[in-house]
Each structure stands twice: as C-alpha cells, then as structure tokens.
Amino acid sequence: MSKIKEVRPEKVAEILESFEHRVDSLIMILQDIQEEYRYLPEDALRIVADDLDLPLSQLYEVATFYRSFSLEPRGTHEVKVCLGTACHLRGGPMILENFERVLGVKAGQTTPDLDFTLETVNCVGACALAPLVLVDSDYHGETRPSKVKDILGKYSQK
Ligand code: FES
Structure with a gap:
C-alpha cells in the first residue's frame, strides 16, 4: 500500500x-x-x-x-539529530553519521520506503540531555552511536 x-x-x-x-x-x-x-x-x-x-x-x-514546507513526500517519522554546540561537543556528528549509515540516506533526505526523514537541528533547548535526537516529538537524550538501531527499531513498525 x-x-x-x-x-x-x-x-x-x-x-x-x-x-x-x-x-x-x-x-x-x-x-x-x-x-x-x-x-x-x-x-x-x-x-x-x-x-x-x-x-x-x-x-x-x-x-x-519556508524551511518547514516540503515539496517532496516526507517519512512517516522525522528523525532530528541535534548539532547545536552542546550536542556537537558530545558526539552529535558521530550519531548523525550512524543514522545516515543505518538509514542509507543523508541529512535532509527521506528513506525510499517513506518510513523516515532524517534532519539536523541546531539546539532545541534541552542541552542537559546532549547529545539529543528527536524522533517525532520524542526526546532521546544522551544518545550513543550504538543506540541508533534501537531507537529506529521503536518506530519501524509504528
Ligand atoms: S545543543 Fe542540542 S539541545 Fe542544545
């Protein structure tokens, strides 16, 4: 479908x-x-x-x-990796790389199955949770590159 x-x-x-x-x-x-x-x-x-x-x-x-509009279909879930200063210093770029590798798309792109759109953001005001990843409206704080698959797994069947 x-x-x-x-x-x-x-x-x-x-x-x-x-x-x-x-x-x-x-x-x-x-x-x-x-x-x-x-x-x-x-x-x-x-x-x-x-x-x-x-x-x-x-x-x-x-x-x-307006950056909030998209002319291309977006994924069911939006993954936003924070690259603000605090998150950047605590490994945000490595986490982004892992999402890119696991999803097979670059930041700004959507997976071919339209499950996920990967984006970056610059500080969402939750620096105490750095490095932070947002999936839809869920905050995943103190993320590690090794947690990327687990995080995506929670949303794959939803
Ligand atoms: S730098 Fe990531 S939430 Fe502030």
Missing part, C-alpha cells in the same frame, strides 16, 4: 473553507495541507492557486522560502 496519501479535492476545499478562502491566510492554508499530506503535493497546490486566484509560481515561492 502506498504511504503517499492521495490528494482529495474535497479535503483541500475543506481546508480553504476553514480559512474563508483568504489570500492572507495562505501560509496557514499551506501548513494545514502539509499537515494532512506531510508535504505539499502539486495537485493540492494547483487547487489552492485556482481557488485563491494566485499564480502557481507564487505558491512555489512561498513553499521554497
């Missing part, structure tokens, strides 16, 4: 309706679409562009300007 949700025009219409089709709510509309599909599918962007009477290129400009 495909992990990419099919774009249903009625769902996009529902999101547009919840913001009263307001152009000044464009960012929030895109946020809701991203939340629904975990990325911004072109079919959904076309519906929004038509509805708000905006050129599609303008939507792509907004989508590429």
